[in-house]
Amino acid sequence: MNAVSQVYDLPVTPAMECTVRGRIALPGVVMELHHYRFRGQQGGVFSSPRSFLDLALSPRPGRPCGGYGGMKEGRASALGDVLFVPARSELHTEWGEGEQTSICCGFDGMGFDHDGPDLSKDALQASLDVRSPAVREALRRIAGEIAQPGFCSEMLTQAIWLQAAIELQRYLHGSARDGGTGVGGMTRTQLQRIGDRVEQPGKPPSVAELAAECGLSTRHFFRQFKIATGQTLTRYVADRKIDRAKQLLRQARPAIKVIAWDCGFDSAAAFSAAFRKATGLTPRQFREGAMH
Template sequence: MYSVKYLEYNPSSVGEFSTESRLVDDGFDIQIQSAQWSSAGTAVIEAKNSCLLRLVLPKAATRKAIHSDNKGRFSGRNSDFQSLGQVLFLPPGTEFQFYHGVSQYKSMICLFDPGVLAPLAGIEWCWEDCLNDGMLNLKSNYLQASMERLAQEVAAPGFASQLHIECLLTGIAMELHRQFIDPRKSDECRGKLSLQQIRQLREMLDANPEMGHSVRQLAQACDMPPRKLSMLFKNTTGLTLRKYVAQTRIHKAKSLLLNHKMLIKQVSYQTGFQNPASFAAAFRKEVGMTPEAFRQQMRGVNP
């Protein structure tokens, strides 16, 4: 239930972790953890069946060397790596790409299932289609204060700690619900694609990047004329369908390039390009550098 898998592309970048304190019960697993990376690298973290919250403890945070801020992004989304905030949230069933520099700090890792907590058992906890880049840098004063109080309780348990933690987690879960699940319901309006249609298009493009060349095929899958699909897609996302397809292919290429064992030409074919030359040209136009230069930058290597 509470497994989090760290998959390192570069074994020499594997971090060292130690747990200073931990409280576990039905519905939650919380620990104060020290982490240290002696070299830069990229990892994939999978949040399985639990919500994952991380609070970096500022008083214990240190940097061993100036390198690059820790960055991350959700896999499969059209977004670049962004700097992570003090409070980070990963919904269950999500995959997160984490890029770290040379660093050493202490944090609280909180894994919990809101549906197991008695006061929240009757509430719908559907995180599907609610991924938001704001989850990587939660700026809610309420959430941060609650997380800090939770960390204090885990570090030094007191009277009725279990009850106190359940109360804190209940408030945290409700705040997350208000921020990310409730607004999703008001986004469905006339003149836009439904969440199911957007999800279907993403799945089709992920499975077959070359399909992006045919708006007609995508329109047939949504059971509407190509011109209508293009119009509704622009109303929903703010991007033309062709622009979105181009960005999707480049973002997928960025993810594949993190695996230094994969050849550039393999990346080009897997992202729907006919040859490495056209891939390099499209990548440079979108990112501002060649695929090889991007790979070296993410590995912390000077080109």
Template sequence: MSGVAQSMIQPTGAILPCQPLTTAYFRVENSVIANGIRADIRHFAWDRSCDAIFEPNSHYLDYSLGPRARGSRLLPNGRRHAPPFGEVSYLPNGSQFATRCEPSEYRIFCLTFEDHAADHLFQNDAPPWSLPPCFDVKEPWILHGLARLAQEVSDPGFAPAIMVETIALSMVIDLCRHLQIPCKSDAGPDSRMTDWWLRRLQERIEAGLAGPLSIVDLANDCGVSSRHLMRTFKNTVGKTLGSYIADARIERAKRELVQDDALIKIIAGNCGFQSVAAFSAAFRKATGLSPRGFRQEMLRG
């Protein structure tokens, strides 16, 4: 029911999948289980909007076999903003998320790690503060491995359990390396961000432009100090993090102003400004035009 927070998953035995309690329909189409590692294809749907709590009881990777629903979100640690899901997402064991589910239908390949061997790999290879969730894993080897496993589960060949276990355990290592964030306090003054770290930070900023973006919160999300984040970001991008966020707000405003039916006060809120006056002043300083003047110029062009 909309507006009612409830547990999104039903606790089950180690060998069974977690079934969302809020779904109108849920079915496991096919599955392969290997030493506590479960690979399955799930088909489920919501017929109404609802708010819930999602608590993965194992390390959880899912690979979308169809489009993701727009508007559905998982919000970690009580935050109001989170990036949208990509083709692959990872949620760590023991994490908790507030979730917003919109009427939608999903078909996903899901990989969960519940055995001691896999858990040992996660703990040993992960950073000391544990792996962070990632809503859009873009590592090519992980995408390739999940696609191969989804095909194996859909149409099992010779020794499917051995195939699942072998590929899944190697993917644990790839995932840990992909999500491992540098946090050394003695990083050199010329240190730079890796491409995937920069991409994740940019996605986090883009998803949070409508609200207050704190450098401290961004640094905490990345598991580094604010000083380290600001220094490595400037070394990588060539501008300060604060300037980048300010520019990102203006760029979003430009995109929305092209839509002549969008109210300027709504655009101001979408870009994180508390008032139309503050938005107009910042926009004019950045572009030399008022928001209304920019719209007129663009529409004439």
């Protein structure tokens, strides 16, 4: 299917090509599978008269970021694999060259009372990276029905979409409620985002990336983080990585060199030295003690 998208108006430009690979249209919502090909660095302002929910089924190219207040320092945040854009809001975005496949949903009210530009600041921030497993799984199921329709696909998809809409509403309400509770100048949502990023496998994120996650400038991020946690960022990251290493070492697998990479160390030797400094034991000694 190469039809024009019914979810939103796609710009006609040689820098971006979009193929619509499938569609299910229901009352109040249109859901499509999109495959994009981006040529060169991308950027622009996304706005639609309908609300928009998107799950990237493959990684978004480059280092995608965006913000509702523009792309100035401290306003742009990293975009997650699930992105929600309220109706009539202007999202400034940047991303890189490459290809991407997404399940894209354009919808009217669907019972939402937070689908307009009056969405709270904390909920807007959370909408750039919707960390709801229930929303993500519902969108994946919808994508599967579009790609391979089965018996009563439209009826089943309508039920799944209702679940996704309810879970998204819960997520936005929760973000608005929890985000307002500050911890020494940082919200619980911001601290949770930092913890989630730090605990991801591989190299820890840069300060600039963490600041962007929180919608803060680098300088302001350092100050607010120290007030909120009583720790420097370096100490905090080191402690979280060692804690993760302990969890992994309490199991017979994976191998220590794999744990070293998972926890962001360049080598098993560097990991062993840092772990021994923190605990007084080598990783092997810790694992042997935990297994007996």
